[in-house]
Amino acid sequence: MQLHVNGRLHELALDNRTTLLDALREHLGLTGSKKGCDHGQCGACTVLVDGRRINSCLALAVTLDGVEIRTIEGLSDDGALHPVQQAFLDRDGFQCGYCTPGQICSAVGMLDEFDQGWPSAVTTGGQPAALDAGEVRERMSGNLCRCGAYMNIVPAILDVADAAAGRSSA
Amino acid sequence: MRPFQFVRADDAATAVQTVTANPKAKFLAGGTNLVDLMKLGVERPDLLVDLTRLPFDSVDVEADGTVRIGTNVRNSDLAAHPAVRNGLPLLSQALLAGASGQLRNMATVGGNLLQRTRCVYFQDVTKPCNKRQPGSGCPARQGDHRNLAILGASEACIATHPSDMAVALAALDARVAVSGPDGDRETPLAELHALPGEHPEQETTLRHGELITGIAVPPLAYAERSAYRKVRDRASYAFAVASVAAALDVEDGVVRDVRLAFGAVAPKPWRAHAAEDALRGRPATAASFRAAAEAELAAAEPLRDNAFKVPLITNVVVRTLSDLAGETS
Known part of the structure; x- marks a missing residue:
């Protein structure tokens, strides 16, 4: 599948069980998004999907093929902080x-x-x-x-x- | 989490066929409840059919005022939609009272209706639960039941339905559009959820493979004078301990018509018909509102640690209707 993260396209082979949070952290090395509760109760895993905030721990990565994802690593603009x-x-x-x-x-x-x-x-x-x-x-x-x-x-x-x-x- | 196959549905008919053909298949929408329950081992589907790219994502107001809402409309979009915000305040308020900004961006209409109880025994696979494992018993009656049902429960199960949105929809006489192997049908929301009786594992009247495609909210002349009031253990981002959805039509100080539904006190969104009947034609006063709530709660069967819900829901009814009566006078 393809994940669009912070303007880059990644080709990934993922187990269907992989959440977006685990795909980001374990497969793409983007460890800025944090795993707190892993049950949608704490918000530490919040990322932007098509510009909207969601809990990445409750989203299966396989459902997000082709969708634009933005994480904390992608917020700054050429080194200038958001x-x-x-x-x-x-x-x-x-x-x-x-x-x-x-x-x-x-x-x-x-x-x-x-x-x-x-x-x-x-x-x-x-x-x-x-x-x-x-x-x-x-x-x-x-x-x-x-x-x-x-x-x-x-x-x-x-x-x-x-x-x-x-x-x-x- | 158990391994499962995943397919994305391109049309509703194929989605229905695919799930109908596999008894262990499930529809996946926003995933906020299903994915969580899969992590906990409570849900163990071997096939997920992703519905989120199906075109049930619009809110349309028909000529007669009926509001048709596609099943994939996200809770946040529905709460913000002008037809809902301005025309159906109780529904917008109920949606905004639920969950968090992140979860409302994910959660869909159909998923919200079909979410499972948050009873701690249901969510813990190391404990008995008649709903999760029929016949295994219910520890809640003697155990942790502070937030469980006082109305409509059974010996086998005292779980509550956790939705806020569904309580407002129950008050509004919403209808549910369903697509199934034998074609399309529409069912009153009041008949979507089943009371537990001896079979708490049967939570709805949907057959396996039947898909909710949307809901229809019929026009209600006085819907603009409506509210949803939710009591919870913290100010935000918590399930209800008790909630009330209400709409009130008052003329010359007398209740001409009223809609009332209760949340977090029953296994389904609880339409309070006895309270409504007790209130029509009565003066729009706190005393009448209290008497109406008491008429509904005559059937309550509180337990050791949830008896407080009887006076609590009574007070919430009085407060909500009093506020609405103040607006209409």
């Missing part, structure tokens, strides 16, 4: 770092969902006006951080949202 990566550094949005690649990929997908006007469970009045801490916490609830670095993760994501909207946050 704005979400830079914001996590600036805000110290991590401690041990294990959940960080998943947090960052999830945030990239989430910010795009917000730009498309998708509501969340805490959105009132139908249309979300702007991201605030409550919206970020709800929309990022699929990414757990056992170090509890949320106090810096939320501001890091809000920095990116504010910069994109032309606002400055304190």
Whole structure:
């Protein structure tokens, strides 16, 4: 089968049981995506498939033939960090770092969902006006951080949202 | 995980034929539940038929207002669709209350309806479970049943159906489009899931090889005045402990019509017909709402550690309907 990962085409012979996460880590050497729970409960394995965030531990690689996959390794642009990566550094949005690649990929997908006007469970009045801490916490609830670095993760994501909207946050 | 063969379906008829021909074949959609259960050894298909490239991926509003939703529509797309967000708030809210952003991007309509219970004994192959292994027994009655059923359960099984989406669809009288070896048929959602009785392994009325291709939500004049309220152990990303989907039609302070369905309290999305009957024609007050919930829960059979669900679901009914009555007055 063929896997398109971070703009490169890989020809792979995989057991049907191989998840996308295991294909990335064990077959392509892309170990940025992390295996936390391996049951879709922690978000450490989050990657972007056709631009949308998913749990790669629950996706069978064989189902993703020909689909565009983006991992943490593919977010930077010619060595320049993605704005979400830079914001996590600036805000110290991590401690041990294990959940960080998943947090960052999830945030990239989430910010795009917000730009498309998708509501969340805490959105009132139908249309979300702007991201605030409550919206970020709800929309990022699929990414757990056992170090509890949320106090810096939320501001890091809000920095990116504010910069994109032309606002400055304190 | 056990080895299995994999094929991608190019059309529904072939998918149905392929699964019908092999008793150990299963359809694969988003995979969020099936792949997980395969890792746990609970599901052991020897053939997976991937449905995700089949063209059941649109939401269409028909002239009479019926909303037709393809089985492959992802939960996140459905929640964000204008016809659902604006016209069926209870359905959009139920979808957004479920799982996480990542899982909603993967999960499909049909997969959501057919997901399995999260009862810990069902998910643990080292434990007996009448649903997983008929006749092996049910440790839940004496064991961990805090989040299991108070309505519709049986001696053999007290598992709950975990879906949020299905609760809203039950309140909306949704119909399920099914394609099978003998052709196409439509069934009310209310008849899709079976109560456990002596055969908890038979969870639905679908025959092996029958494929859900979509759902149809008939128009409901007052659907815009509806809500889904979910109570869970943490603020987000957790299964319901109790939930209520409701739509309310009030005129001059009197309930003209109402739809009510409960989640996380029964083996299927629980349409609360007794509560609805008790409420029509009554004043739209907290006292009426409470009496209606109590009418439904007269049939409840709570156990040692889930008796709290009786007052909890009652309070959620009162709160949800009171909010809706406030909006309509």
